Amino acid sequence: MMTFQAFMATFPDEAACSQFLKDRRWPDGKVKCPRCGNEKVYTLKQAFKWQCQSATCGKNGYRFSVLVGTIFENTNVPLVTWFKVLYTMLQSKKGVSSRQLRRTFFGERSSLHTAWYVGHRLRAGMRDDDFKQLMGIVEVDETFIGGKDKNRHWDKKSHVWRNRLRQGGRHRSHQSEG
Ligand SMILES: [Zn+2]
Numbered sequence: 001m002m003t004f005q006a007f008m009a010t011f012p013d014e015a016a017c018s019q020f021l022k023d024r025r026w027p028d029g030k031v032k033c034p035r036c037g038n039e040k041v042y043t044l045k046q047a048f049k050w051q052c053q054s055a056t057c058g059k060n061g062y063r064f065s066v067l068v069g070t071i072f073e074n075t076n077v078p079l080v081t082w083f084k085v086l087y088t089m090l091q092s093k094k095g096v097s098s099r100q101l102r103r104t105f106f107g108e109r110s111s112l113h114t115a116w117y118v119g120h121r122l123r124a125g126m127r128d129d130d131f132k133q134l135m136g137i138v139e140v141d142e143t144f145i146g147g148k149d150k151n152r153h154w155d156k157k158s159h160v161w162r163n164r165l166r167q168g169g170r171h172r173s174h175q176s177e178g
Pocket residue numbers: 033034035036037038052053054056057062
């Protein structure tokens with residue numbers, strides 16, 4: 001797993017995190033409408049937002065951001081914070097409590113719910129193949145770290161994260177999170 005310094009250098013701000021997600025979602029660079037699959041989407045002025053006006057999505061159009069359909073959607077939590085929390089969770093062998101997350105990332109004045117929510121969503125994400133693929137979290141046995149990377153041709157950043165499932169996480173089969 002990359003060092004914290006390297007991590008901070010890779011994901012210094014919202015734009016870097018958004019760009020990372022965009023590259024992962026649409027590796028060929030062609031942004032597709034998540035609703036209808038249309039490739040002729042319009043770029044909006046706001047960064048990392050597009051509009052689809054296909055027959056399916058209607059002439060008023062469907063607006064979407066790089067976050068749509070991900071666990072990061074519909075929160076006020078900045079992507080950089082999500083990424084840092086994820087990094088911390090992947091690093092931690094014992095797991096990280098909501099109180100720890102709040103202290104480290106959100107401040108004592110924040111509601112515990114925010115920290116709990118972010119931790120909860122990320123733990124669910126680590127059991128979800130789509131999320132792992134989106135984030136480039138590779139399941140690697142300790143023995144193979146630094147070894148072969150079957151995704152290398154697809155994304156050389158796939159060692160950005162190392163998957164560290166929480167105890168027993170591998171055997172759980174939650175399909176959806178409410
Ligand atoms: Zn569409």
